[in-house]
Amino acid sequence: QVQLQESGPGLVKPSETLSLTCSVSGGSMTDYYWSWIRQPPGRTLEWVGYIFYSGIATYNPFLKSRVSISIDTSRNQMSLTVTSVTTADTAIYYCARRRSSYGYDFDFWGQGTLVTVSS
Amino acid sequence: QSALTQPASVSGSPGQSITISCTGTSSDVGGYIYVSWYQVHPGKAPKLMIYDVHNRPSGVSNRFSGSKSGNTASLTISGLQADDEADYYCISYVRSNTLFVFGSGTKVTVL
Numbered sequence: 001q002v003q004l005q006e007s008g009p010g011l012v013k014p015s016e017t018l019s020l021t022c023s024v025s026g027g028s029m030t031d032y033y034w035s036w037i038r039q040p041p042g043r044t045l046e047w048v049g050y051i052f053y054s055g056i057a058t059y060n061p062f063l064k065s066r067v068s069i070s071i072d073t074s075r076n077q078m079s080l081t082v083t084s085v086t087t088a089d090t091a092i093y094y095c096a097r098r099r100s101s102y103g104y105d106f107d108f109w110g111q112g113t114l115v116t117v118s119s
Numbered sequence: 120q121s122a123l124t125q126p127a128s129v130s131g132s133p134g135q136s137i138t139i140s141c142t143g144t145s146s147d148v149g150g151y152i153y154v155s156w157y158q159v160h161p162g163k164a165p166k167l168m169i170y171d172v173h174n175r176p177s178g179v180s181n182r183f184s185g186s187k188s189g190n191t192a193s194l195t196i197s198g199l200q201a202d203d204e205a206d207y208y209c210i211s212y213v214r215s216n217t218l219f220v221f222g223s224g225t226k227v228t229v230l
Contacts, residue, residue, distance in 0.1 A: 004164070044122045045208060047219040061216050094165065104212035104219060105155035105170040111163055 002027040004095050004110035012089075012117050018082040022095030022110060029053045029073045033098035035106060036069060036080045038091035046091075050098060051078060090117045123148065123209055123222040130228040136197040139225045141209035142190055147220050149190035153212035156185060156194045160205045168207075169194060196227070204229045 008020035022034065035050035049059035051069045059067050068081045082089055092114050096106035124142040131137040141148065141156075148154055156169040167176050169185035172192060182197045192211070196203055209222035 044223050045210075045221040047217065047221070058218070060218075096165075099167070099170060103170060104151075104153040105167060105210060106157075106165075107167045107170075107176060109164040109166075 002097065002108045004097065004108055006093060006095050006110045006113040008093075008113060008115070010114060010116060012085055012115060013119050014086055014117055015084055018080075018085050018089060018115055018117070020080045020093055020095075020113065020115070022078040022080075024076040024078070024097075029071065029076055029078075031101075033101065034071060034078045035096045035098055036078075037094045037096055037106070039094070039112075040088070040091040045094075048080065048093075085117045087117050089115070091115060121220070123211060123220055125207075125209060125222040125225045127223070128226045128228065130230055131196075131199045132230045133199055133201065135199050136195060137199060137227065139194045139196075139207055139209075139227070141192040141194070141211075141222045143192075143211055143213075143220065144190055146215070147211040147213040148187065148192050148209075150214060151212050152187075154185070154187060154192040155210050156183075157208045157210065158203075158205045159208065165208070199229055201229050203227060 003025045005023045012018045033050045036048035039045045051057040057069045066083045070079045092112040094112045096109040099107040154172045157165040159165045172187045173185040184195045207225045213220040
């Protein structure tokens, strides 16, 4: 069974950089797209972006200028960086696996990690 | 980015059936088969319940079923059980460079 686990600082100061890691166990990252999805408090989910195992990333255009996703298949890890954060970036951040290259759904998720942007 | 419209809450007694709606537009729900549903228990990983409108992943109970009519997709839970109490979200592909649009979320309460 594939398992995903997010990790990283729970508190980031405004204007600084948010960095998170997603560790994948129980399966290979090969052949899949790996995503970041977030949920601000009291709001619905928002797609941040995803990366193919080959390293090609696609981002939500509303966040593209501040977001970067990378992948290290040898370590079974994916990373997220969000620069110049504001309080609007406060959210639960999930990593998830896109079920197939031909579908638009996610079959495995991490339990999420809360990141708070505050001074 | 507009969200898909879901009822804020739905409730039912054990054994009953409930239906959660997810309303979008012809650019998302109405235009494609790519509607999926997720169950989220607090503090736990979201779980895929339905994909491509009506397909169930392996291991998901057949008490969960999905359908679509026009711009509205629906998730039906039959034989409601206590463990079904959770938040449910729909996701659809959207014909734009944001690719995904999410539902507003529905809290299911088992009375």
